[in-house]
Amino acid sequence: MLDVASQLEILRRGVEQIVPEADFLKKLERSVRENRPLRVKYGIDPTGIDVHLGHTVPLRKLRQFQELGHTAVIIIGDYTAMVGDPSGRDKTRDALTKDQVDANARDYLKQVGRIIDLERAEVHHNGDWFGKWSFLDVLDLMRRMTLGQISAREDFAKRIAEEKPVYLHECMYPLMQGWDSAEIRADVELGGTEQLFSLMVARQLQPLRSQEPQVAMTMPILVGTDGVRRMGKSLGNYIGVADSAEDMFGKIMSVPDEPMAQYFTLLTDLPAEEVKALLAPGSNPRDAKEVLGKAVVSQYHDAEAAEQAAAAFRRRASGEDPVEIPIAYLTADKLDAEGRIAAPSLIKEIGFESSTSNARRVIEGGGFNVGPRRETVSDPRALVYVSDGLVVRVGKRKIAEIRLV
RNA sequence: GGGUGGAUACCCAAGCGGCCAAAGGGGCCAGACUGUAAAUCUGGUGGCUCAGCCUUCGCAGGUUCGAAUCCUGCUCCACCCA
Numbered sequence: 001m002l003d004v005a006s007q008l009e010i011l012r013r014g015v016e017q018i019v020p021e022a023d024f025l026k027k028l029e030r031s032v033r034e035n036r037p038l039r040v041k042y043g044i045d046p047t048g049i050d051v052h053l054g055h056t057v058p059l060r061k062l063r064q065f066q067e068l069g070h071t072a073v074i075i076i077g078d079y080t081a082m083v084g085d086p087s088g089r090d091k092t093r094d095a096l097t098k099d100q101v102d103a104n105a106r107d108y109l110k111q112v113g114r115i116i117d118l119e120r121a122e123v124h125h126n127g128d129w130f131g132k133w134s135f136l137d138v139l140d141l142m143r144r145m146t147l148g149q150i151s152a153r154e155d156f157a158k159r160i161a162e163e164k165p166v167y168l169h170e171c172m173y174p175l176m177q178g179w180d181s182a183e184i185r186a187d188v189e190l191g192g193t194e195q196l197f198s199l200m201v202a203r204q205l206q207p208l209r210s211q212e213p214q215v216a217m218t219m220p221i222l223v224g225t226d227g228v229r230r231m232g233k234s235l236g237n238y239i240g241v242a243d244s245a246e247d248m249f250g251k252i253m254s255v256p257d258e259p260m261a262q263y264f265t266l267l268t269d270l271p272a273e274e275v276k277a278l279l280a281p282g283s284n285p286r287d288a289k290e291v292l293g294k295a296v297v298s299q300y301h302d303a304e305a306a307e308q309a310a311a312a313f314r315r316r317a318s319g320e321d322p323v324e325i326p327i328a329y330l331t332a333d334k335l336d337a338e339g340r341i342a343a344p345s346l347i348k349e350i351g352f353e354s355s356t357s358n359a360r361r362v363i364e365g366g367g368f369n370v371g372p373r374r375e376t377v378s379d380p381r382a383l384v385y386v387s388d389g390l391v392v393r394v395g396k397r398k399i400a401e402i403r404l405v
Numbered sequence: 406g407g408g409u410g411g412a413u414a415c416c417c418a419a420g421c422g423g424c425c426a427a428a429g430g431g432g433c434c435a436g437a438c439u440g441u442a443a444a445u446c447u448g449g450u451g452g453c454u455c456a457g458c459c460u461u462c463g464c465a466g467g468u469u470c471g472a473a474u475c476c477u478g479c480u481c482c483a484c485c486c487a
Contacts, residue, residue: 165483226432227443236415236432254442286440317441344455358434361449365435380455395435397442 001032001069010064013272014057014265016193016218019200024215027187031070040065041186041214043075043126043177044112046104051111052238053296054222054231057266058190059115061219065188072121074112075180076105079130080173114241114300126180141175144204150174153197178202186214193218222266227256245301249309252293257285260292268295321399325391328400335404340383343368350402352394367395 001007007028018024031038042062044055051059066072078101109123150171151157159166178201181189186206189199199216206213221230224237231238239251255263264275270291278288290310297306312322328350335341341349347359347368360380362368369376370384370392377384384392390402 225442250442256443257440258443284440285443289441289443313441342454353434355452357452357455358450360455362435365449367435 001035004028004032007032007068010068011061011217014219015061016220017196017216019196019216019218023213024188024217027212027215031187037070038065038187039071039073039185041073041075041181041184041189042191043077043080043180043189044108045077045081046101046108047081050233050238050240050242051108051114052231052233052240053267054224054238056115056241057219057222058192059112060267061190061217063115063117066117066120072116073184073186074109074116074121074123075184076108076123076125077177077180078102078105078125078127080126080176080180111241122184124180124184126176126183129179129183130176138172141179141205142172144208145171145175145201147171155194174198174201175205178205181214182206182209182211185209185211187212188215188217190217190219192221194221220262220266223259223262225251225255227259239296241300243300245297245305245309246312248297248300249293249306249313252296253286253289253313255289257289260285260288263292263296268292268299270295316396319396321391325399325401327403328392329403329405330386332404335386336383338385339387340385343377343382343384344380346384346386346392347394350392350400352392352398352400362394369393 002010004025008025012018027038030036040062042058062072062074078098081101081104082098105125109118112118151160151166153174156166156170174197177198180186181202182205186202189202191199196216196218199214199218203213203216223229224231224235225239226235226237229235229237239248243251252263261275261279264270264278265272277283278291279285293313294303294306294310297309301309315322330341330346330349334345334349343363344356344359347353347362348356353359353362359368363377363380363382366376366378368378371390374393386402386404388402388404391399392402393399
């Protein structure tokens, strides 16, 4: 096992706070001394299906712990998912059914496996223990926390102040999460900064099982591709780990310049000095973003795919067509006797726009062009002669070669 | 149980009898520009057989020449009091 100082250096990167810091040092020192791995917990509620880069921040930290020889313990919050985590939320989460949760959980693990070595990790479902509880057990857990403690949380306090509802079951969430730690004997729990409250609850509960309280390690919340709000599925500003290499790269390029430093720190292993040099004043942020894009993409695909994605992006940015033009099929009966079709219909038929009205607007806006010379069709009443192999474009990104069938 | 406020397009949110396919913002799409799918600026953003027509403002009725706006009932949501 690596010595304490070296471990600390690696583990501190991109970490917001470690609470209490002294306990962490103590645990780490003992771990090295006795050659006993720390049990590091990270919980996920299977509420959706897309693991995105925001989730990878703590997951990558967990991976680092694994690489240093510690034990990764993943909690699938199948029970807590049915409650809904109120952390950082300004409204109640929708509850999920058991079936949804189970399906999501399987999907989740598959995606998590891109980051964590699942062979060496422990995976638990908190329904395994909560599912067996009696109401009395629940009450006993509830007596561990006061309304004052709960309502002091910023997210709840805010909702109360705004006269928005806070449901009782939401109050149970932190207690359940805390109890998970007692069940799996966690030494450290990872989470976003907004999780601090929940992570600290466990410290009150673990002594009930004669355990040493865990340490909370929080990481900043990654901002999404809009550069403002947290990355989240419901906000539509996320980059999924299952995204294609090209998509992932493109989305990274579309992130505003400001959060780049954060992205480098939290999503890559590039040394801090290198990052600093890339982002130094006077350098082109686009180049830095490209390095970032390749570094991230190669983690979820491979280096070659990352290079190709970058190349494809450059082509598109410089106005060239991609190497492979997607094929769009069009049935010949859509054409009139002379082999023509109304421009808006063509756009709709090949799926570039969802309605002919929309297609019209694109045409009027000058976003539609056809053929090798890219003749712009700007009259929505125009008829386009379609022959097999005709290349049509809408905007900068949508391109297709038409195949008549 | 009582009271109050609310339900408007993808989201937030104005409108409170005609000038409303419905302000504004966000998002999204297109154009210009560029360092990129950044930033900035411009235009667009219900549907269609598109100079016109059709369908929307929680649901169902009603008043009116005319309703997102007024009335009745219903459903749902929130907050306050008990």
